[in-house]
Amino acid sequence: MSSQPRILIIEDDRKMSDALVSGLESAGYYAETASSGEEGFYLVHKLRPDLLLLDLTLPHRNGLEILRQLRQDGIDLRVLILTSHNTVEDRVEGLKTGADDYLGKPFSFPELVARIDALLRRMLPTSDPGPLRIGDLTLDLRTQSAARNGQPLDLTQREFDLLLYLTQNRGRIVSREMLARDIWRETSRFTPINNVIDVQIARLRRKIDDPFSVKLLQTVRGLGFCLREP
């Protein structure tokens, strides 16, 4: 058995689970799928996964029941719930039953990977995040300021927070949902917030990229944004 973290996906939508396996394997995980609770139990015992991606709407057996059973059996694994019933009550119910995290459908795949990474990292010794630096862009948490090529950038608080978040997720794609929740602290999603994010990103780009030849902040159409050296 490889040293890759193992992920079990219990999801009855075949297209979804195929895409998840493919995507997670590209992200460096070993993934297997089960389309029902019974198959899931079997694989949990056989595969001993580190993390379970659990869809709540399953045939025969509700996802929450499966989770309850797993916790009763004392099986130790991280559980991330995926569901299209994305209300606060559902979320609370899921977390109370023993889930470690909760993601509403449709989710952004980069966010799913980020969540999985975060959940699995909790098990591993925390690695040093390293200096907040990408190319010639540096961030100073103490003074809440940023500079590029030694040249200080005049950023608003929100722009700094946004840049910091992108820097912490450097190399990864950050979706609009992630920004709305983590930077704007919006609990519910609504249309205007996407406009706000787009405008804010454009303004940030004007400050950190426009005067320089190397562009760091990229828009990945259909996915989100990414801060990386080209």
Added chain:
Amino acid sequence: MKLLKPTNLRSRLTFWYVAVLALLLFVYAAIVFAFQYAAMTRQMLHDEIQDVVTVEGLLYFDAVGQLQLRQDYFSRPQSHLLVDRYMEVRDISGKVLYRSPTLRGMPLDGPIRNGEGDRSFNERVVRLENGNHAFIISHIHGMDGRILLIRLGYSLVPLRDRMLQFLLLLVIAIPLALILAAMAGQGIARRALRPIHTLTEHATHISASNLHDRLEVPNSDDELGHMALAFNHLLGRLDGAFQQLRRFTADAAHELRAPLASIRTVGEVALGQGTEAGSRKAIEDILEETSRLNETVDSLLLLSRVEAAEAPGQFEIFPLRPLVEEVAGLLGVMMEDAEVKVTYAFETDKPIQADRNLLRLALVNVMHNAWKFAPHRSTIQVRSVMAGDMVQLSIQDEGPGIPPNEQEQVFNRFYTGSNPPGGRQKGTGLGLSIAKLVVERCSGNIAFDSGMTSGARCIIQLRSIAHNPNG
């Protein structure tokens, strides 16, 4: 207050009641009048016949053969029975033998008719020369070998005067009675309609707040009870239909989410694994449209959630200003970017009572809408004032405005006006309907000012706490 105001039905009921009563009174009065007249005429005839018999005994020929009437049988001159009586005696040839002084020389009827007074009394009404009428009878009487025709009559003037007085009395009394009846009718109609008022108010309240409530049925056997039961039945069916509709929206949105999630994940994973430029563009387009579709689904779910929410009860009480500033802060960067200036004038700091999270969402949508239509380098004016007992917030832009016939429709779901915003982001067409639903759920109202000649002015009125009795 409502009860004092005459309602249509009540006035109509009273009107019909009074009309029927007037007709009845008129017929009744006419019958009484006619009966009275007939009775008095009969009495008069009776008196006249008696008088004739009396007079026959009192007539005599004096020494010169002149017919005389014995006057000496009266014990007192005042009780002169015949004082208003007319009498004329003729012989068979028509020659007048005696004429009572009351006639003042006028003949009592014309020449003798054929067989007059022969067998019957020939009672009739005649017109005297002075224009007065008299009711007379005739009688043939033999005396001292001569045949005499006695005509005796009473003037009809006193009778007619009396009947006129009676008529006058009726003319005065009937309208008076009708006025009293109208007042009583109003009162009765009001009493009778009061339960309907109560029912109506109750029903209005139910349709305004929620359809779960039912009318009270005080007595299921009377007409109002039947009506209340019918109402409740209707409400039940409506409630069921609405719930079904709401459930459908929520269910449909949930059902849409699962395939949307698949499309998105499949697309995102494909993009992440690197594809050639042509298909990459296609997947990006698909993902962007998926995102828009997802916004619509989220908005629909939000709508059905707000709709399903219970009637207002435990709303928070909070000042409007910080909330507006919060919304302005959120959208500030967009305004700045479009060089749209937002000015604020808070002329009231009265707290309002509402669901803060939902109201925030409503304000975001309204402000976002104003931003969409605001021209480059224009101003959006935000102003709060008191309007009666409501706190009124107005958001005015300098955009193209809304044609009067679209001012209500813009709140309809998926409505896109005839003046779409130039260039800026297309929305889901649900933002304003969410805002309207939310504001109305918070017992407020929202509308566009129809008096605007340029630009659009959205007016939101919200309950301030002082006037929200129990929510």
